[in-house]
Amino acid sequence: xxxxxxxxxxxxxxxxxxxxxxxxxxxxxxxxxxxxxxxxxxxxxxxxxxxxxxxxxxxxxxxxxxxxxxxxxxxxxxxxxxxxxxxxxxxxxxxxxxxxxxxxxxxxxxxxxxxxxxxxxxxxxxxxxxxxxxxxxxxxxxxxxxxxxxxxxxxxxxxxxxxxxxxxxxxxxxxxxxxxxxxxxxxxxxxxxxxxxxxxxxxxxxxxxxxxxxxxxxxxxxxxxxxxxxxxxxxxxxxxxxxxxxxxxxxxxxxxxxxxxxxxxxxxxxxxxxxxxxxxxxxxxxxxxxxxxxxxxxxxxxxxxxxxxxxxxxxxxxxxxxxxxxxxxxxxxxxxxxxxxxxxxxxxxxxxxxxxxxxxxxxxxxxxxxxxxxxxxxxxxxxxxxxxxxxxxxxxxxxxxxxxxxxxxxxxxxxxxxxxxxxxxxxxxxxxxxxxxxxxxxxxxxxxxxxxxxxxxxxxxxxxxxxxxxxxxxxxxxxxxxxxxxxxxxxx
Numbered sequence: 001x002x003x004x005x006x007x008x009x010x011x012x013x014x015x016x017x018x019x020x021x022x023x024x025x026x027x028x029x030x031x032x033x034x035x036x037x038x039x040x041x042x043x044x045x046x047x048x049x050x051x052x053x054x055x056x057x058x059x060x061x062x063x064x065x066x067x068x069x070x071x072x073x074x075x076x077x078x079x080x081x082x083x084x085x086x087x088x089x090x091x092x093x094x095x096x097x098x099x100x101x102x103x104x105x106x107x108x109x110x111x112x113x114x115x116x117x118x119x120x121x122x123x124x125x126x127x128x129x130x131x132x133x134x135x136x137x138x139x140x141x142x143x144x145x146x147x148x149x150x151x152x153x154x155x156x157x158x159x160x161x162x163x164x165x166x167x168x169x170x171x172x173x174x175x176x177x178x179x180x181x182x183x184x185x186x187x188x189x190x191x192x193x194x195x196x197x198x199x200x201x202x203x204x205x206x207x208x209x210x211x212x213x214x215x216x217x218x219x220x221x222x223x224x225x226x227x228x229x230x231x232x233x234x235x236x237x238x239x240x241x242x243x244x245x246x247x248x249x250x251x252x253x254x255x256x257x258x259x260x261x262x263x264x265x266x267x268x269x270x271x272x273x274x275x276x277x278x279x280x281x282x283x284x285x286x287x288x289x290x291x292x293x294x295x296x297x298x299x300x301x302x303x304x305x306x307x308x309x310x311x312x313x314x315x316x317x318x319x320x321x322x323x324x325x326x327x328x329x330x331x332x333x334x335x336x337x338x339x340x341x342x343x344x345x346x347x348x349x350x351x352x353x354x355x356x357x358x359x360x361x362x363x364x365x366x367x368x369x370x371x372x373x374x375x376x377x378x379x380x381x382x383x384x385x386x387x388x389x390x391x392x393x394x395x396x397x398x399x400x401x402x403x404x405x406x407x408x409x410x411x412x413x414x415x416x417x418x419x420x421x422x423x424x425x426x427x428x429x430x431x432x433x434x435x436x437x438x439x440x441x442x443x444x445x446x447x448x449x450x451x452x453x454x455x456x457x458x459x460x461x462x463x464x465x466x467x468x469x470x471x472x473x474x475x476x477x478x479x480x481x482x483x484x485x486x487x488x489x490x491x492x
Contacts, residue, residue: 035073037075055122058070068126077089120315142217154195163179202225203228234271318338357403
């Protein structure tokens with residue numbers, strides 16, 4: 001159902017600084033790119049919050065009936081320490097410290113990234129390209145920028161000429177920074193750099209002899225600039241101009257600013273219609289930091305093995321907690337806050353289950369259709385999840401009133417109430433029903449144990465064919481049996 005024809009969605013555009021009515025380039029279709037992780041370490045909770053925010057945006061667009069191509073990349077080369085052009089690649093540095101191949105680092109932390117996001121119930125993107133898989137596209141973009149006069153070669157490296165570009169376009173259009181002010185506040189390096197100006201950024205870097213990750217190019221054996229990777233991958237799969245580009249607030253400058261400049265220098269126009277930025281996550285009112293111990297890893301939330309936590313929490317509770325702040329607002333994580341979120345989560349799930357038991361009346365005393373629209377109004381207002389949650393709790397109040405006989409609803413309105421709660425909690429917010437999952441797991445365990453008993457009887461009867469059939473069919477379903485001295489065990 002194409003709900004987008006009856007709903008008016010507004011998105012806060014970082015480029016204009018205003019909420020704008022969302023009008024996709026192609027009716028019924030949305031192209032969205034979100035900057036993915038640099039896979040050199042475990043994904044941290046702040047990153048999870050950003051990806052979760054765009055997961056909700058992805059889910060709501062799908063719910064409205066849009067066909068969405070969601071591209072989220074994996075940065076596996078070219079991202080320097082402290083996000084500068086000179087220094088050591090983060091992946092190469094970790095590989096050197098651990099004495100392994102860089103791609104071992106990439107593989108390890110890509111797997112970790114996927115596992116964590118799966119635990120938090122994030123939908124996978126439509127396409128997940130890697131920077132190393134798109135070197136040809138990056139080289140071709142550099143050639144175009146050079147041909148258009150906005151880049152120059154220096155000692156085997158290629159740099160973007162920001163001052164030349166600023167004469168024809170506007171460098172700083174997204175972040176609101178003024179190039180003249182940036183130049184005035186930059187210390188002159190007295191020829192210590194290959195750049196013409198300190199503001200210039202690398203499109204291609206010549207690799208020093210000790211640099212592990214390197215590829216051939218028309219200019220040198222080297223590696224692409226960090227900003228260039230996202231320009232190449234986003235435009236390859238979404239076109240020279242696409243609908244939405246997202247990422248963390250920290251990427252607005254210089255990363256996204258440079259993406260705009262590269263695209264304009266290559267094609268002559270801004271690549272994105274709506275720029276979206278998710279805000280940061282703090283811990284106990286302070287910025288997260290490993291060095292000070294003010295830090296929580298995602299898995300520590302589940303185990304509770306962190307001095308900042310009194311116990312472990314389910315991924316459903318953690319996700320519900322993160323939905324309680326708007327994606328553009330700073331969210332402060334604390335033990336007290338997630339304990340409160342756990343109570344709210346439990347109340348929400350219990351009320352949805354209670355809604356299944358409501359009895360219909362001949363007349364309705366509540367305006368359920370207006371309440372349902374208020375849920376859409378919240379999400380249509382730049383994906384305002386805290387307002388949506390407030391409306392969902394209003395729906396829970398309705399459930400309790402009807403259950404207690406203080407209000408009445410006709411059968412059709414009860415169905416609207418139940419369906420709206422279910423759709424917005426589970427499909428749009430992506431919150432898992434841990435209680436139902438646990439109950440289903442217990443049922444599945446019972447079925448598997450019954451089949452194990454049947455297999456044991458078949459083995460006792462020397463019916464090896466049936467025994468093997470039970471084992472093989474379970475294996476096909478992803479359930480592995482293991483025979484041991486204490487009997488047969490299984491795992492999923």
